[in-house]
Amino acid sequence: MRASLALHLALFRRQKAQIARVVEGQSAAFRAYEARYRRRTSDYRQILSAHAVSQQVRAADVVYVGDYHTLPLAQETYLNLVEGVREAGRRVALALECVEGRHQASVDAYLAGRLTERALLSRLGLGAGQGAWSGARSLLAYARRHRLRVVGIDRRAQGERSLELRDAYAAERIARALRAEDSPRVVVLVGQYHVAPCHLPAQVERALGEAHGLKGLVVYQNAEGVYWRLAREGKVGAAQAVELADGALCLLNASPVVCQQSFLDYLEAESGDAPLRERGAAERFREMAGLIGRLAGVPVGRWLDEAEVVTAADGDALERIQQRGRFTQGELVQLRRYILSRESYYIPRARTAYLASLSLNHAAEEAAHFVRHCAVGDAMEAPRRASDAFYARCLEEALGFFGSKLVNPRRVCVGAGEWALRFGQARGVERQIAAFVLAHKAAEVEVPDEAVKLLPLRKDRLFHGVSHALGYLLGDALYQGFDAGRVERAEVRALFRDPLEDPRATYFQWVRRLSA
Structure with a gap:
């Protein structure tokens, strides 16, 4: 069986199980x-x-x-x-x-x-x-x-x-x-x-x-x-x-995968979200990248022709990404894991946006990551020690969520109250993610040095889940501040262009800035 077909079939089976859990x-x-x-x-x-x-x-x-x-x-x-x-x-x-x-x-x-x-x-x-x-x-x-x-x-x-x-x-x-x-x-x-x-x-x-x-x-x-x-x-x-x-x-x-995803997209649709047509996903991605780029002061026009948009409907998604960049075997395993977990993802090395969902919010978020890549280039993938890698990912997720809010201001972020509910109701890794998020948010303003001790530093599901959640919370606060006029356009532009040489300091600087 071809590798692309095996991946497509594996995604179909995983989504089928996901739908079965939802449809009781x-x-x-x-x-x-x-x-x-x-x-x-x-x-x-x-x-x-x-x-x-x-x-x-x-x-x-x-x-x-x-x-x-x-x-x-x-x-x-x-x-x-x-x-x-x-x-x-x-x-x-x-x-x-x-x-x-x-x-x-x-x-x-x-x-x-x-x-x-x-x-x-x-x-x-x-x-x-x-x-x-x-x-x-x-x-x-x-x-x-x-x-x-x-x-x-x-x-x-x-x-x-x-x-x-x-x-x-x-x-x-x-x-x-x-x-x-x-x-x-x-x-x-x-x-x-x-x-x-x-x-x-x-x-x-x-x-x-x-x-x-x-x-x-x-x-x-x-x-x-x-x-x-x-x-x-x-x-x-x-x-x-x-x-x-x-x-x-x-x-x-x-494909049956696309049919399943239309149902999952319907179930997961957020406020103000809208489905993209498969044939128009790349065009909409480019429109949103241009919009976000203009606000961020990042000229993206010359890069847009090189950008690739791959969706879950593409049976050869992993092969197409692989052809556009050099990846280690471990990185390919991670990309495969993203595809199977229905996570959208921007891959700087391939200048490719993978859209797991034909969702306006997903496309806008990855368009923001693309704009960020146009602004800082290879610095987006710079090797970092574990704690710096964690805060760098938080900031990248924050910019992605901020960009999606520019396109869809009605998008809702999971707040501290919802994380508290998840801590009380969830099990396993989901409960651990909630615990880390709540503990970090409680410590990051008053005792940031203590917050740093609460990081899950191994790059696994916990690392990605916590940095993703904290990034969304920061991105939502950044948008609220920008929308209310408390954050200047010049500050947003500077953040998009920041190579994040000290991501930990930048993260806590913005947390204090937005909290005040």
């Missing part, structure tokens, strides 16, 4: 439901062209499209399929899981122009940010623009039979739409597990009854089993779609 209450019925989907999507029969996919979609009366709710590309792909069948001239109806059937009257009023978008989203419980249904707004706006019928197919259900009840309800709604006098083509968008032929499609067949003569087609998106099989065969880039053994199709437009 998976019943035996859910696990069986999931297992049926996975058996159906473990392999493929043949690779298909985009034209072949379009032909099969146009030939179907009802198309079941699998959705990954937090991935905008999944909804964009659905609308591309709708656009293709709409051109065929037959009326098209959209059956959407993001709309509960009980809200059908509100949706109809919106489509008829009698209800505003904001009012509709509020009634649907989606709100301005739309939560996990990141693409709901674009779906509904598309339907209104093209005067398409929208059928809400979801209902609330709990307990062991919730999936079965939801499928049965959706099936009745879909069957009713298919029975309309003008025989519309119904294009369904529903969670990926639901579209397995033995789930929702089978329920629709029962709801329609015998001898209905309607043709159904299942279209998955980025099914994990299919994707990893293609990846092992080296065919991911060449295959846009495949046909499975049961005749279902699977479109390939994003």
Whole structure:
């Protein structure tokens, strides 16, 4: 197995475990439901062209499209399929899981122009940010623009039979739409597990009854089993779609890692944060680097063309970083560890920003690190004794957080109160990090010499966790002071250009300055 594929697969497994810890209450019925989907999507029969996919979609009366709710590309792909069948001239109806059937009257009023978008989203419980249904707004706006019928197919259900009840309800709604006098083509968008032929499609067949003569087609998106099989065969880039053994199709437009990350980004989204589009991440990074560079008085223009932005979506992320700089084996192990732990990171030697999350805050933070590198060059990676390395990292993290606050002033820093809660509730290394942070903050103003004795000096998870937390706290205080006019622009510029020959003294100087 290629090293890049092994790393990508390891990241997928780690994120899968992380999601499983967050999503609680998976019943035996859910696990069986999931297992049926996975058996159906473990392999493929043949690779298909985009034209072949379009032909099969146009030939179907009802198309079941699998959705990954937090991935905008999944909804964009659905609308591309709708656009293709709409051109065929037959009326098209959209059956959407993001709309509960009980809200059908509100949706109809919106489509008829009698209800505003904001009012509709509020009634649907989606709100301005739309939560996990990141693409709901674009779906509904598309339907209104093209005067398409929208059928809400979801209902609330709990307990062991919730999936079965939801499928049965959706099936009745879909069957009713298919029975309309003008025989519309119904294009369904529903969670990926639901579209397995033995789930929702089978329920629709029962709801329609015998001898209905309607043709159904299942279209998955980025099914994990299919994707990893293609990846092992080296065919991911060449295959846009495949046909499975049961005749279902699977479109390939994003890796399962990217799908997972869209969900984790949704869970971890901070105040004022916003998701970046994969294809626009590098452009947004450069915009933010220019903005922060202007404030810091650092000309970054000549360096921007050389800067590289690598994301977790890049299966060869580590290889691309390695090609841009000389790294020891130990450093490569550390870079691999960063990737697996979903940490964004700026690598000065490679002039590369690795974005673990397609998050505005992450990108802005790494853009600030890039500006800092443009200002001080090799001094950013200067070898230092352990205590100096610790405080240098605190200051680098402070500048990164400060830069992200310039872009998103609503970003919230974990404060002393939250660290106290974590100390009381967390276990293991997380509790140790909280203890070090609290002890250091308590000592650093009154007795800084005592604070220095509290440092975790071995460059491990504890070292990085504590310096990261203290750096964020300092960066947040720096921004608050700058925003209130207590810190001059010239002081910020000087800090960005400081080679940190004595980082310990610089750290405590700023702590005293901001505390006063």
